[in-house]
Amino acid sequence: MKIVDARLFQYRLPLARPLILKSHRVMAREGLVVQLTDQDSHVGWGEIAPLPGLSVETLSEAHDSAIRRLRLLRSHDLPEAGSLLEMGIGLLTDDQVPPSVACGVETAIMNFSAHWRGVEPRHLFDPSAPNSIPINGLLTGSKEEVVAQARQMTSSGYEALKIKIGSESVDSEIDKVKSVRTIIPPHTKLRLDANQAWGFDTAVLFGKSVSHLDIEYIEEPLADSRRLEQFHEQTGLVYALDESLTGVSPESLVAAKGLGAIILKPTILGGLAITWRFVRHAKEIGLKLVVSSAFESSIGLLALANLACATAPTIACGLDTASWFADDLLVNPVRTADGRLHFADYSIDCMAIRRELLVEIPVP
Numbered sequence: 001m002k003i004v005d006a007r008l009f010q011y012r013l014p015l016a017r018p019l020i021l022k023s024h025r026v027m028a029r030e031g032l033v034v035q036l037t038d039q040d041s042h043v044g045w046g047e048i049a050p051l052p053g054l055s056v057e058t059l060s061e062a063h064d065s066a067i068r069r070l071r072l073l074r075s076h077d078l079p080e081a082g083s084l085l086e087m088g089i090g091l092l093t094d095d096q097v098p099p100s101v102a103c104g105v106e107t108a109i110m111n112f113s114a115h116w117r118g119v120e121p122r123h124l125f126d127p128s129a130p131n132s133i134p135i136n137g138l139l140t141g142s143k144e145e146v147v148a149q150a151r152q153m154t155s156s157g158y159e160a161l162k163i164k165i166g167s168e169s170v171d172s173e174i175d176k177v178k179s180v181r182t183i184i185p186p187h188t189k190l191r192l193d194a195n196q197a198w199g200f201d202t203a204v205l206f207g208k209s210v211s212h213l214d215i216e217y218i219e220e221p222l223a224d225s226r227r228l229e230q231f232h233e234q235t236g237l238v239y240a241l242d243e244s245l246t247g248v249s250p251e252s253l254v255a256a257k258g259l260g261a262i263i264l265k266p267t268i269l270g271g272l273a274i275t276w277r278f279v280r281h282a283k284e285i286g287l288k289l290v291v292s293s294a295f296e297s298s299i300g301l302l303a304l305a306n307l308a309c310a311t312a313p314t315i316a317c318g319l320d321t322a323s324w325f326a327d328d329l330l331v332n333p334v335r336t337a338d339g340r341l342h343f344a345d346y347s348i349d350c351m352a353i354r355r356e357l358l359v360e361i362p363v364p
Contacts, residue, residue, distance in 0.1 A: 044112020088273025166197025207235030232258025292318030
């Protein structure tokens with residue numbers, strides 16, 4: 001598998017509503033797209049999309065790094081799928097690569113390899129991976145808005161929901177969670193995500209107030225992650241790690257008291273290879289793993305969905321973010337039905353890109 005052309009494009013997609021990320025208010029999603037091609041016209045697409053407020057690198061830094069990596073890929077033999085997961089972009093360069101760039105280049109290689117072999121990307125890693133995967137519905141907004149969203153989603157088949165919390169008063173957030181739990185079926189899994197919004201006392205007050213509501217887990221309730229075990233001891237709530245995984249070696253992760261899940265965002269963590277290491281280690285120590293998006297376009301979402309399907313196909317993944325986009329890079333944007341993402345409409349051979357939304361960047 002030898003690449004004869006490696007191209008880079010930039011995009012800017014308007015969002016349907018503002019995305020609030022810590023101190024950042026994002027009105028449009030900006031990123032880069034990688035296209036790899038061989039002499040037989042096999043193609044692999046990948047998305048480089050650092051997320052303001054979460055990514056350590058800026059888009060400008062990702063741009064400069066991506067150009068250097070694409071130069072290396074021209075006329076280069078690409079790694080097999082197994083080697084890609086073991087070494088990732090480290091097979092091609094020995095210097096530090098920004099996380100979003102590693103993710104975009106590695107997913108482009110994955111998609112290219114799948115196209116070259118005539119299989120779907122998930123089947124590179126697990127030939128028996130199914131053709132659909134459950135999604136957790138993402139609930140955001142006021143109490144009235146999240147209740148309406150929860151009703152609609154559960155009636156259409158979603159069996160797991162996640163509420164974004166931490167932006168309003170703690171009393172309002174408690175009321176919001178109670179209201180949603182009241183109107184959804186008992187079997188529906190309810191997840192919470194505080195994005196490290198609270199100090200310890202506020203988080204404990206919240207946790208004790210909702211501990212009887214059958215919460216599957218709460219992501220990152222504390223600004224200081226060193227006190228998460230203590231939070232669990234005082235509230236009984238199971239917690240999940242997300243932001244706290246940044247910069248962490250997967251093999252250093254331990255099954256701490258109260259830790260129930262890890263949230264894997266390859267764009268933030270640094271690509272497929274490091275995510276695969278987290279997957280392998282989490283399974284060894286008995287942790288649930290949830291592959292999630294960092295608000296990528298449908299190009300990135302499909303890559304993440306294939307990864308989730310090959311690693312944890314029965315666990316509802318965090319990929320319900322396509323509705324935030326007012327426009328998308330695929331002719332057929334990712335959509336869910338009955339609480340699942342079905343791959344039938346997204347074959348690697350049918351990934352039609354809206355090239356009018358891409359601006360090519362020269363790679364000299």
